[in-house]
Amino acid sequence: MSKRIELKSLNVYYSKFLAVEDVNMVIEPKAITAFIGPSGCGKSTLIRTLNRMHEVIPGAYVEGSLTMDGEDIYAAEVDPVKVRRQVGMVFQRPNPFPTMSIKENVLSGYKLNNNRMSKSDADELTEKALVGANLWNEVKDRLDRPGSSLSGGQQQRLCIARAIAVEPDVILMDEPTSALDPISTAAIEDLAVELKEKFTVVIVTHNMQQASRISDMTAFFNIAGTGMPGKLIEYDRTEKIFSNPTQKQTEDYVSGRFG
C-alpha cells in the first residue's frame, strides 16, 4: 500500500516557537519526494510531523491539516502509536538495536503488533524484509549476530529492512546517507528507487545531487534568518526545480549561489 499525503496550511510549533510556517503540498504515492534546503529550515521537523515523531519533544504541536488518503492523522481519536505503525522511518545515523540480533532487529516492529508468530513465518518475514532491503545475501549466514556487527551502510539497510518488515504505507528517510561512504550511499539510493514501487517515499537530504538523481518531486525549504520560521519556497517536479525553478531563492540554492 502506498498513500497520498496532503498538507494544508500546516504550522509546526515547538512550544511558542513557530518552526515551520504554512506548508501546503501533496506528496504523491509511489514516488520519491525530496526535501532540500539549508540547515535549520525545518525540513527535518516537517518530515517528523508525517509520523508524529516531533511529539517526542515536549511542547511540540501542529496547526492545520495533514491527511493520508483523506484520513486526518491528527484527529483527536487517532493514536500517534498507530500512525507510526503505518509510517516507517529511517534516521540520519543507523540505529539498529544493539542488544538484538540481525533477525530480532528485522522482526522488532512486527512483534509489537503480533506477539506470537511461528518460526517459519518469522524466517519468511526476515528473508522477505532483508531481500527487500538488498541485505539478504550479505547477512543470511549470520542472522544471529548482533546488528551492531555490520558496517554502517549495512546497518542502515538493516534499519530499512526493519521499517519495511511491518509493511507500512509510507517510508520517511531523514538524511539516511549523511553518515555513509559513497558506495553505501549508492546502495541506499538504489534501494530507495526500488522502494517507491510499493511505498510513498519521503527523503530529507543535504545532497542536491542525491535529490536530483533519485527523486520525482522536490520541495525546497528556506529560512529568512535565525529565529524565523522555515517556509516551503517551491515544490515541483525534480527536473523543473533543478533546471528551471520559478523562484530566485531556489535557483540560487540549487546552483550553489546561496547566501
Next chain:
Amino acid sequence: MTTLGGQVKPKVRLGDLVFSRAASVAGIGILITLAAVAVFLFIQALPALNPEADFSGKAENPISYVTPYVFGTLYGSIIALAIATPLAIGIALYISHYANRRFSQILGYIMDLLAAIPSVVYGLWGIMVLAPFLNPTYLWLNENLGWIPLFAGQVSATGRTMLTVGIVLAIMVLPIMAALIREVFLQTPRLHEEAALALGATRWEMIKMAVLPFGRPGIISSMMLGLGRALGETMAVALVLSPASIINFALLTSQNSNTIAANIALHFPESGGDYRSLLIASGLMLFLITMLINMLARYIISRRAEFSGAN
C-alpha cells in the same frame, strides 16, 4: 641527523608521566590492600582449621559451625535483592523516563539522603518501628498462606524475623541501586529510543525494546553492589534478628540463621583463642563468597558483551 627507521625516542611529557604514575600507584594500592586483608584473614583463621582446635564448647567443628551463618548471610541478602531489584528498576525508570525534571531531581536528592543514613539507624528503625508494624501482616500471611513452607511455622511474637531483616536490607541497598540504574538508563542513546518509537512502540514497549536491554549490564552491576552491601551488613542485622544457629527457610519464625558479619560482631568481643580464629575463618568465608559472586556477575556480563551496545 635522524634517519627513518631508526629508533626515535618518543618525547616524554612531565604531566603524562606524573598522571600515569599516580594512576598506577592507586591501582596497585588497591591490589596490595586486598592481598593484605586476604593474608590477614587466612593466617588468623588457620588455628581454627587444626583438628585439635578447642572451641571451648561453642562449636563442634568449623564446617558445621560456619554453614548456618553462610546460609543466613546468603538467604537474607537474596531476600533483600529480590525485594530491592524490581523496586530500584521502577524508581530508576520513573526518574529517568516518567517524572518531570524538577520532581525527579528532588527524588534524586531524597534517594541520596537515604544512602547516607548509617546502618545502625536502619537497625534501630527496623527493631522499633518496622518489626512491630509488620507483625500483624506476618500473622495474616501465616494464617492464609501458611501452606507455603516459607510462611509456615510459629510466627515470631516480636516481628524480628528473616523477612524483616530482608526488608531492612532491601531499604538499605535501594538508594545505591536505584541511583546506579538511573544513571545507566539515562545513558540509553536517544537514537535507539527514537528507533523504537518510530516503529510504533508505546512508551512501555520502547522501554522494553531499548532501555532495559541496554541497561542490563548496569542492572547486574547494581545488583552486585547491593548484594555486596547486604552480605557484609552487620549492625542492622545484629539489631533486628533474633538469631539461632540453624538452617531454616521459614521467613516468619523466631528461629533464624544469623549472618556471618552479625555473628562476628556479636561474639568477637568475648571470644578468645581458637574460637576467635573460628570467627575469623567465618569472615574469610564471607570474603570468598563475595569474591565468587562478583566473578559470576562479571562472567554473566561478559557473555553478552557483543550485544551490550557498547561496541
